[in-house]
Amino acid sequence: MASGGTGKSFLALDIAISQVIGRPVADGLFPSTNQHKVVYLAGEESDRLLAERLRCMLTKRERELPTLQNLILLAMSGNDCLLVSRGQPTSLLNELENVAQGARLIILDPIRRLHDGDENDSAAMTQFVIALESLAKKTGAAVIGLHHTNRASVEDASSQHASRGSSALVDGARWQINLSTMNEKTAAVCGKSNEDRHNFVALDFVKGNYFSPRPRSWLKRDPNGSLKLVTLNKSQPKGKTVGGAHLIF
Incomplete structure (x- = not known):
């Protein structure tokens, strides 16, 4: 989930690339894994923009790796990309x-x-969650959904319920991380x-049904927009954050 400009799409794309070529995410936020096939449905992006982001996020050597063929990018900008319609x-x-x-x-x-339901309607959002659960079950893949925060999250973007719309979305997720811009x-x-x-950008692990709690991490945006893990002065207070973003797993 994200408000514009926080970097959630860049982080999500980095997660996708890292899974495909077997490298750490964001320079160490998550460790490297075996190489896997990944499908990325980009509802707001064009082929050209995704191609440019990939070019910026990959080294010259990585661009030549044959495993990149296992990254399936579905650029849906300007197209109907509803996965659930009228429930x-x-x-x-x-x-x-x-695919x-x-x-x-x-x-x-x-x-x-990806849906045309009222995002404040618990029943409608539950039906959407069920559709994603079915997608995961039929493919054997983990499903990550990116979503926006609500206005109240300006006060506490690290809250599990900072997401916009019905809590059915958060309740249906097994893992959730929130992103928020550093405050003054x-x-x-x-x-x-x-x-x-x-x-x-602060990254908070706010929900993890199958994982142990992790402390807040800090990421820094590079000139290309990618987020990289950094270490800040440990004496800083946690403080409040703005510009919230969530990734729901």
Whole structure:
């Protein structure tokens, strides 16, 4: 889940690339794994934009790796990409199930583009969650959905319930991380200017049904938009954060 400009799509794409070529995510946020097939459905992006992001995020050597063919990018900008319509699975969901056979991971960005229900309606969002559970079951892949925060999250972007819409989305997720831009108070403690603080993003592990709790991590945006793991002054207070973003797993 994300408000614009936080970097959630860049992080999600880095997760996808890292799974495919077997490298650590964000320079160490998550360790490297075996190489896997990944399907990334980009509801707001064009082929050209995704290709440019890939070019910026891959080294010259990585661009030549044969395993990149296992990264399936579905650029859906300007197209109907509903997976659930009026509470029922669509033909696109069936097509996605077929494309994702053998995949280890499916990323859906953003989930608001993928259904036409009222996101504040618990019943409608429960039906959407059920559709994603079915997608995971039929493909054997983990499913990541990206979603926006609510306005109240300005006060506490690290809350499990900072997501926009019905809590059915959060309740249905097994793992959730929130992203939020560094605030002015934290920037002052860390010696960052007000302009520079927007390049630093807090990552909070707010829900993990199958994982042990992890402390907050900090990421820094590079000139290409990618997020990289960094270490900040340990004396800084946690503070509040703004510009929240969530990734729901």
